[in-house]
Amino acid sequence: MDKLLRNAGILALAYLIFNQVYNSIYNRIDFGRTRIKIGRLKTNGVFVKITQPIQNNNKISFPIDAIHATVLYGENPLAEITLPTPIVIEASQTTELVFDTFLDFSYLGASVFDMANTGNWLQALRVKGYAVSKGVVIPYEHTISVG
Numbered sequence: 001m002d003k004l005l006r007n008a009g010i011l012a013l014a015y016l017i018f019n020q021v022y023n024s025i026y027n028r029i030d031f032g033r034t035r036i037k038i039g040r041l042k043t044n045g046v047f048v049k050i051t052q053p054i055q056n057n058n059k060i061s062f063p064i065d066a067i068h069a070t071v072l073y074g075e076n077p078l079a080e081i082t083l084p085t086p087i088v089i090e091a092s093q094t095t096e097l098v099f100d101t102f103l104d105f106s107y108l109g110a111s112v113f114d115m116a117n118t119g120n121w122l123q124a125l126r127v128k129g130y131a132v133s134k135g136v137v138i139p140y141e142h143t144i145s146v147g
Contacts, residue, residue, distance in 0.1 A: 028057040032094070034127050034142040036071075045104040050081060050127065050144070052097045056089040062133065063088050069129025071103070071144070078103045081127070 032053030039047035050071065056062045067083035081099040089095045128141040 029062055029089070029138075030055040030057065031140050031142060034144045036125070036144045036146055038146070039100075044106065045102050047100065047102055048079070050099040050101060052099070052127070052142075053094055054089050054097060055094040056091060059091050061088045061090050064131050064133055065135075066132040067097070067129065069127050069140075071101070072126050072128055073108075074123035076107065078107050078125075081129070083131075 032055060035051045037049045037051070039049060041047075052067075054064070063086065064083065065086045067081070069081045070077045071079040071081065079101045081101050083097065083099075087095065087097070125144045125146070126142060127144055130140065131138045
C-alpha cells in the first residue's frame, strides 16, 4: 500500500512539473493575425491563400506536428486546412504558415440560409482548429483579415 501511494505521489508530482513547464512554453507562443488572400475564381468556388504567423517567444524551438482547422463564416464551414508536414518554429522567431485551399460556393448556401434565419448578416470569417505539438493539442480560433 505504501509503495502504491508513493508511486501515485511521484506520478502526480511528475504531471504537475510537466504541466508547469509546458504551460510556460505554450504561453510564449503567439498565433498572429490570420490573413486570407483571394485567388483565382472558378464557377464553383475560389482559390484562397491563408497565412497564419506563429511567433515563438521562447529560448527553445517549438515543434508543430500537425494543424487541422476549418475556415468558418459564422458557424458554417467553408474549407478545411491542414499542415502538410511537421515544422519547427525556431527560438525567438516568427514563421508564417501558408495554406492554399479552395472555398466551395456550395458551402455558402448554408451560410446564406443561416443569415436569413437569424438576421445576423455580418458574421466574422474565422479559422478554428488545433495544433499538435509532441502529442499535446493546442486549440485556437482567430478572426481572418481579408487582404
